[in-house]
Amino acid sequence: MAAMGEAEGRSTTGRRSVLPPEVEEVFREFRTCEFSTVARDGTPIAWPLVTLWRPEEGRFVLTTSIGLPQKAFNIRRDARVSLLFSDPTASGLKDPPAVLVQGDAEAPDSIRTSPEHLPEYWTRLFEIQPAGKMYGSNRLMRYLMDWYYMRLYISVRPRRILFWPDGDFSREPSRIEVDRVG
Amino acid sequence: MWAEIEKNLAAFETGVLNARDAAGYPYSVRCRPWPDHQVGVVRLGPVAGQEIQPGPASLLCHSHNEELWDLKVFLVRGTVEGAGDGLAFRPERTVTGAGLRAMVRMLMGARRSAAGYLKKRGLERPRIPWDEVEAVKGPPQAG
Numbered sequence: 001m002a003a004m005g006e007a008e009g010r011s012t013t014g015r016r017s018v019l020p021p022e023v024e025e026v027f028r029e030f031r032t033c034e035f036s037t038v039a040r041d042g043t044p045i046a047w048p049l050v051t052l053w054r055p056e057e058g059r060f061v062l063t064t065s066i067g068l069p070q071k072a073f074n075i076r077r078d079a080r081v082s083l084l085f086s087d088p089t090a091s092g093l094k095d096p097p098a099v100l101v102q103g104d105a106e107a108p109d110s111i112r113t114s115p116e117h118l119p120e121y122w123t124r125l126f127e128i129q130p131a132g133k134m135y136g137s138n139r140l141m142r143y144l145m146d147w148y149y150m151r152l153y154i155s156v157r158p159r160r161i162l163f164w165p166d167g168d169f170s171r172e173p174s175r176i177e178v179d180r181v182g
Numbered sequence: 183m184w185a186e187i188e189k190n191l192a193a194f195e196t197g198v199l200n201a202r203d204a205a206g207y208p209y210s211v212r213c214r215p216w217p218d219h220q221v222g223v224v225r226l227g228p229v230a231g232q233e234i235q236p237g238p239a240s241l242l243c244h245s246h247n248e249e250l251w252d253l254k255v256f257l258v259r260g261t262v263e264g265a266g267d268g269l270a271f272r273p274e275r276t277v278t279g280a281g282l283r284a285m286v287r288m289l290m291g292a293r294r295s296a297a298g299y300l301k302k303r304g305l306e307r308p309r310i311p312w313d314e315v316e317a318v319k320g321p322p323q324a325g
Binding site: 031032034036037038039041042043044045046047048050065066067068069080081082084086087089090098100102109111113114115116119122123126127128129130131132133136142144145146147148149150159160167169170171172173 | 198200201202203205206207208209210211212213228229230232237238239240242244245246247248249250251253255257259277289291292293294295296297299300303305307308309310311312314315316317318319320
């Protein structure tokens with residue numbers, strides 16, 4: 001893949017990019033990103049979501065319940081999305097950059113109900129959000145919250161990555177054009 | 183709507199403006215929004231934002247604690263105008279408010295929405311393999 005700073009120009013298709021370590025650290029450690037999809041009227045709508053960065057595949061994996069499917073509907077109509085990593089709460093990182101990933105998403109209409117489909121994601125989710133274990137913890141919660149586990153998986157391949165050192169949005173960001181990252 | 187926006191914005195130090203760039207991709211930046219009710223816009227503070235295109239936009243404020251809990255979300259749709267120090271968001275419609283009541287409303291709506299998703303596709307409500315869910319949760323935390 002190709003990834004390079006703005007001063008180096010655009011990447012060359014077919015080369016593999018290596019992300020700056022502080023950017024990849026943000027992907028691993030931030031608890032949420034602001035995930036934006038484009039609504040039918042063209043409005044970009046963001047919602048905080050947990051992400052899983054899979055560098056070996058050069059993509060992010062996110063999920064949404066079929067009880068909150070609008071993100072998936074938007075992606076099926078317009079694949080252009082973005083993930084902004086701008087809230088370092090609980091990440092343990094000191095003065096991390098803010099990172100914007102723009103990319104193309106897929107949201108197949110396959111409903112997954114078992115964490116065994118992607119255990120890495122669910123293990124991480126329950127580790128960083130231990131109170132979430134209450135969903136389905138007793139018969140009443142299983143009746144009320146079964147929809148929480150009826151999931152659509154979203155895959156995002158980055159096309160461009162911008163980052164603001166120290167999260168300072170008053171400065172112009174550094175840019176990485178991406179064919180494939182990892 | 184304006185009073186609701188002022189009240190909710192006061193609860194968050196920062197927010198995220200979601201606009202689009204020239205290629206049509208979502209382009210988001212974190213900013214310090216403050217309502218300028220005389221003009222009817224939300225000012226967004228110093229944001230370089232040269233790639234932000236005027237047009238449809240949304241403003242998201244959210245927070246969570248160290249354990250990704252105590253979630254608060256406030257989302258408004260509108261339009262973005264201006265640039266640089268003059269970048270401003272003109273709100274048009276609140277999508278969701280912050281706080282427990284809004285969260286409960288959202289969760290109950292999600293249950294109905296899930297039923298609608300399945301019905302539209304002629305699908306039975308799937309059974310959740312609870313033993314597999316419990317297995318991935320791991321052992322209960324001490325304390």
